[in-house]
Amino acid sequence: MNLTLLALLCLALTLGCYYGSKALYRRKQRVWFAPILLAPLLILVTVVVLKIPLTSYFQYTHWLAALLAPATIAFAVPIYRERQLIKQYPITLSIGVIVGLLLGLLTSWLLMQLTTMPTELSNSLMVRSVSTPFAIEATGAFGGIPELTAMLVLLTGIMGMLICEPLFRVANIRSAVAKGIALGASAHGAGAAKASEIGRQEGVIASLTMIFTGIAMVLMAPLFASVIG
Amino acid sequence: MPLSFSAIQSKLGKLFLLLTQVSFFCLFAYSCQQLASWLHSPLPGSVIGLAILLLLLCGKVIPEKAVNSGAAWLIGDLLLFFIPPVVAVLKYEDILEQYGVTLISSMLAASCLVLLGTAFTVDRLFNFERRLKLQKQRKRAQLLRAPVKIAPTHTVSGVPL
Known part of the structure; x- marks a missing residue:
């Protein structure tokens, strides 16, 4: 097949799977229709089954990944919009961000010590709890690999979405602030999406936490890496 | 149901606004990355850009509605942008x-x-x-x-x- 055509079809496949599962999820709120789960899965299966060469897949779709940087900048808008909320609970928000970030790093470090995974994999784990654009920026400091990091971040998000509600019930966590911060700090964008399903307040707080943990991770990564390293 | 002319017009207007704002974000992100590499900044360009935009918004240099719809799309469809790295x-x-x-x-x-x-x-x-x-x-x-x-x-x- 013509390679340019194949590359264009790959872009169409990516857009189709994403917007398709998004529409499906809006109609039927089932976890397995969630775009974070269904879209990457469908695309991965298609690429593997049809044996599409990765260079063709990336010829045009890498432009989508290039939008990660503008998306990071766009996070300034929700921070600005919710400045009142930030002023209202500065201590809770900042300590929540710090605790979430440190716990994420600590658990990753523990996994590194307890399991025998290859270093490129365990290094990529370090930044797993922050949003992808920040994670990809920060992973280099720990010796992680962007592609592996992107996948581990995705997996972390899916897990956070799935386990949060039973965990909150068992641990008797009721306040919207606690739920929002925990979801934003442990499961980034997916957690924020889940938090918005629980309630508007939870969603806003989770998004803010996600943004601040992301920024903090990028800022602190060289320091943490030298402490661990 | 056929759409009325004015409905189509307002939809196109919204799309145009979105495209303009997203292009602004892209251009801005690119210049910030250039700036970061030129300054040998330890901070990535995107985080510098975030800080600059936040300052501009707080100083009312840029009104919120001038970047609102572009930001909403970029953040709302963030997942789409990291599907390629996952593949x-x-x-x-x-x-x-x-x-x-x-x-x-x-x-x-x-x-x-x-x-x-x-x-x-x-x-x-x-x-x-x-x-x-x-x-x-x-x-x-x-x-x-x-x-x-x-x-x-x-x-x-x-x-x-």
């Missing part, structure tokens, strides 16, 4: 096949820890910060020597937290 993981197929089960089970345990630990800390801390606020308000009320009604500080925009 790139196929380069590491063999590692993942070998360590997949270990990876998923250990990550699940770690995620539980982070979620619970953060939620617990914040839950306690939130009650503390709320009490602190109430105390401050009571003190102010005493100073004024007037029975001031204590506003429920635990609500944000009217929604009980």
Whole structure:
């Protein structure tokens, strides 16, 4: 097949799977229709089954990944919009961000010590709890690999979405602030999406936490890496 | 149902606005990356850009509505942008096949820890910060020597937290 055509079809496949599962999820709120789960899965299966060469897949779709940087900048808008909320609970928000970030790093470090995974994999784990654009920026400091990091971040998000509600019930966590911060700090964008399903307040707080943990991770990564390293 | 002319017009207008704003974000992101590499900045360009945009918004140099719809699309469809890097993981197929089960089970345990630990800390801390606020308000009320009604500080925009 013509390679340019194949590359264009790959872009169409990516857009189709994403917007398709998004529409499906809006109609039927089932976890397995969630775009974070269904879209990457469908695309991965298609690429593997049809044996599409990765260079063709990336010829045009890498432009989508290039939008990660503008998306990071766009996070300034929700921070600005919710400045009142930030002023209202500065201590809770900042300590929540710090605790979430440190716990994420600590658990990753523990996994590194307890399991025998290859270093490129365990290094990529370090930044797993922050949003992808920040994670990809920060992973280099720990010796992680962007592609592996992107996948581990995705997996972390899916897990956070799935386990949060039973965990909150068992641990008797009721306040919207606690739920929002925990979801934003442990499961980034997916957690924020889940938090918005629980309630508007939870969603806003989770998004803010996600943004601040992301920024903090990028800022602190060289320091943490030298402490661990 | 055929769309009326004005409906189409307003839809096109919105699309145009979105495209303009997204292009602005892209251009801005590109210049910030150039700036970061030119300055040999340890901070990535995107984080510098975030800080600059936030300052511009706070200083009312850029009105919020000038970037609103572009930002909403970029953030709302963030997942789309990291699907390609996830597909790139196929380069590491063999590692993942070998360590997949270990990876998923250990990550699940770690995620539980982070979620619970953060939620617990914040839950306690939130009650503390709320009490602190109430105390401050009571003190102010005493100073004024007037029975001031204590506003429920635990609500944000009217929604009980």
